[in-house]
Amino acid sequence: MNLERADLLAHIDNGALQAIVDGRHGDPFSILGRHPVGQTNVVRAFVPGASGVEVIDAQDDSVIADMEKVFGGGLYAADIGGRRSYRLRIHWPDAVQETEDPYSFGPLLGELDLHLISQGTHYDLGRTLGAQSIDIDGVAGVRFAVWAPNARRVSVVGDFNSWDGRRHPMRLRGSSGIWEIFLPRLGPGERYKYEIVDRDGHTLPQKADPVARASEAAPSTASIVASNNPFRWTDDDWMRSHQSAREGKGAISVYEVHLESWLRIPEEGNRNLNWIELSQRLVPYVADLGFTHIELLPIMEHPFGGSWGYQPLGLFAPTGRYGTPEDFAYFIDRCHAAGIGVILDWVPAHFPTDVWGLARFDGTALYEHEDPREGFHKDWNTLIYNLGRNEVKGFLIASALEWLEHYHVDALRVDAVASMLYRDYSRNADEWIPNKYGGRENLESVEFFKHLNSIVHNRCPHAFTVAEESTAWPGVTKPPEEGGLGFDFKWNMGWMHDSLHYMQEDPVYRKYHHGMMTFSMVYAYSERFMLPLSHDEVVHGKGSIFGKMPGDNWQKHANLRAYYGFMWAHPGKKLLFMGSEIGQTTEWNHDASVVWDLLDNPQHAGVQRLIRDLNHIYVNEPALQFSDLHPQGFEWAVGDDAENSIFGMFRFSEDRSSCVLALSNMTPVPRQGYRVGVYNAGRWAEILNTDAGIYGGSNLGNSEVWTDEHPSHGKQQSISVTLPPLSTIYLRWRG
Known part of the structure; x- marks a missing residue:
């Protein structure tokens, strides 16, 4: 009818x-x-x-x-x-x-999904919210779902509907705050955003998808429907065999990289490399130098390149600057094939205020705090995640798992942990709100870190987490069940600050600052530490690591080589920012490249060769690994010779069958016949000398030395060694 x-x-x-x-x-x-x-x-x-x-x-x-x-x-x-x-x-x-x-089409998400999202315990949000290519009743299309509980109306917009928010308004799923719709005959590659009308009837600027798994490259801002086709991984053996890294048993030596500025192509408008090109050039380079891991400054989608990725908005999307998500997976796969783990910097502390991002997403302070005393970072002009909301905690934990589970990433280095732990971080007395007990500790952040690390350890046995935490907060790397935050490692910012301060002193004055190189061992085993010489030390007028060294050109190189030798001998995992391995003379510029032309100079090539040899020794010498985390594997051989600015460290393997003695002479005066007491009688062979000619040094040193019955340093026998000027030497006991 x-x-x-x-x-x-x-x-x-x-x-x-x-x-x-x-x-x-x-x-x-x-x-x-x-x-x-x-x-x-x-x-x-x-x-x-x-x-x-x-x-x-x-x-x-x-x-x-x-x-x-x-x-x-x-x-x-x-x-x-x-x-x-x-x-x-x-x-x-x-x-x-x-x-x-x-x-x-009827309701799409199940009631269990909605319940878990509201509880903050849905850890597969990347395959639940956002844009999902699926079939419903034999019809192919894309399911869109987004959390916007205070919106009056939410629409999905894109090229497919002329970006007209009237065309495809979505269905609200009750009190969950989730809006959803299935659009038939769409597929991967479609650009989209959400158009939201707030509860007061105002149409907001169109918003990118918080859970998008692909995005347009900046300065464009649309989300992109990603493919759900599984990537063809070839790293099964790697994923099975690298489950002990979090225990810290082996060597961890990290090459930190800002991908845009590692290598640019001047002939092509100074462009950066894409994921495929990085697989072909960065991966072999890092493998050749013997680093065990690459750490990438945040590659989550971010609007402003000058933030280096530390102000991300796409916490589920690899940035479009380097290619597609599939290309990123290929890069990870190639790293694993080359024996290299991948660490991603990850930022759960804050996000930028761009109107098309998370800020007042549905017209209210949804992801952030309403009160700026809790929700705004004056230092960075960013907004702080409200970890008191279940949905926000779940969003962040699901983001972490997206990288670890779906992209096989080996570790997350969590940025700005200190800013999250203290409510008064970088605030005046009247600019913060105490916790419910009247204290400055951010209890929500503490609970978040404990929960995050517990979930990661439970679901991702191959993965570990690293905290960038610059204070003396206790138990950062202790398990949650012991009252700790549960991280596997923590950056040792104290060692970095003190050792760089010492190395910047003219050698004639170093004897007055001797304790700056030994103090780190007072607390070296209070946490599980990583020694970082990161990007933060080569920006904002700080110059390069090489540039911090005193003296003429020869002395600068010698100081730098001696310092690296000391660093690799000091307990703790290692991290070095790109360019530092060749002694780059200028400060890092994110708009330029590492100054690779320096390798035409034999002294800079010598620094690079030293890093390669240090990594090789570290990876193959059990004595340099065990005492990274176990105090019984370390002892000062010479810790109090301030007058001569000499340091000596014993490193032992777990069963003490292997022993390495590292000696550093931090003055330009060669020391002939310097006597050091040792436990092990017999022959000691020099396995590394930063003053060797192959590194650009004066080639003074020792081939091998034998103990004699000459008590020294409280031991019955000793060795007499030559310490070259501004150098570190490693001696291994040969029996």
Whole structure:
């Protein structure tokens, strides 16, 4: 039968119809799509700009009905009788489109999904929220879902609907705050955003998807529908065999990289390399130098390149600056094939204020705190995540798992942990709110870190976490069940600060600062430490690591080599920022490249060769690994010779069958016949000398030495060695 227009609208009042036309109706599914009216079914569709619409049979493409325009602005309706399955044929001025009706599909996410999201315990958000390419009842398309609990209306917009927020308003799933819709016949590669009307009726700037797994490269800001096709990994053996890294048993030597400025191509507009090119050039380079891991400054999508990635908005999306998500997975796979682990810097502390991002996402302080005393970082002009909300905690933990589980990343280095732990971080007395006990500790952050690390350790046996924490907060690397935060390692910022301060002193004055090189061993085993010479030490007017060294050009190189030798001998895992391995003379510039031309100079090439040999010794010498985390593997051989600025360290393997003695002479005066007491009698062979000619040194040193019955340093026998100027030597006991 053919219904009258009034029946096609089923007594829907004009206010509701106008709300559909204006794109302000909060429940479009109650009007659009197929609805029973008496003994028949009515289909309604809102297609502004169409010249006509037909309802066609989903089986044989026959026309069921021509839809009638029943309300201004493009609202059509038709009586389809008893049929339930149908499609729409939309006549546009310049094309004809056939599609299933998005409003013919029922609720999409299950009640369990909604419950877990609200509880903050849905750890696979990257495959639940956002844009998912799926089939529903044999129809291929994309399911969109987004959390916006305080919105009046949410629409998905994109090229597919001319970015018109009236076209595809979404369904709100009750108190969960999740809005969803399935758009048939879309697929990977589509650009999209969300258009949100806040609770006061204001249309917000279109928002990128917080859980998008792909994004346009900056300065463009749209999200992109990612493919759900699994990547063909070839790293099964790696994933099975590298589950002991978090225990710290072996060597961990990290090459920290800012990908955009590692190597640029001047002939092509100074562009950076993409993931495929990085697989071909960065990976072999790092493998050749013997580093065990690459650490990438944040590669999550971020709007401002000058933030180096530390102000990300796409916590689930590899930045489009280097290629596709599949290309990123390929890069990880190639790293593992070359025996290199991958650490990602990850930022759960704060996010930028860009209007198309997370800031006041649904018109309210959703991801951030409302009160700026809790929710705004003055130092960085960023917003602070509200870890008191379950959904926000779950969002961040799911982000961490996205990288570790779906991209096989080996570790996360968590940025700005100190800023999260203290409510008064970088704030004056009247600019912060105490916790419920009146203290400065951020209890929500403490709970978040404990939960994060427990989940990571439970679900990702191959992975470890590293905290960039610059204070004396106790138990950063202790397990949560022992009252700690649960990280596997912590950057030793104290060692970095003190040792660099010492090395910048003129050698004639170093004797007055001797304790700056020994003090770190007072607390070296209070946490599980990593020794960082990171990007933070070569920016903002600090110069390069090489530039901090005193003296003429020869002395600068000698000081730098001696310092690296001391660092690799000192307990703790190692981290070195790119460019420092060749003694780059200038400060890091993120708009330029590492100054690779320096390798034409034999002294800079010598620094690079030293790093290669230090890593080789570290990886192959159990004595240099065990005492990274175990105090019984370390002892000062010479710790109090301030007058001569000499340091000596014993490093022992677990069973003490292997012993390495590292001696550093931090003055330009060679020391002949310097006597050191040792436990092990017999032959000691020199296995590394930073003053060797191959490194650019003066080639003074020792081949091998033998103990004699000359008590020294409280031991019954000793060795007499030559200590070259501004050098570190390693001696291994040969028996």
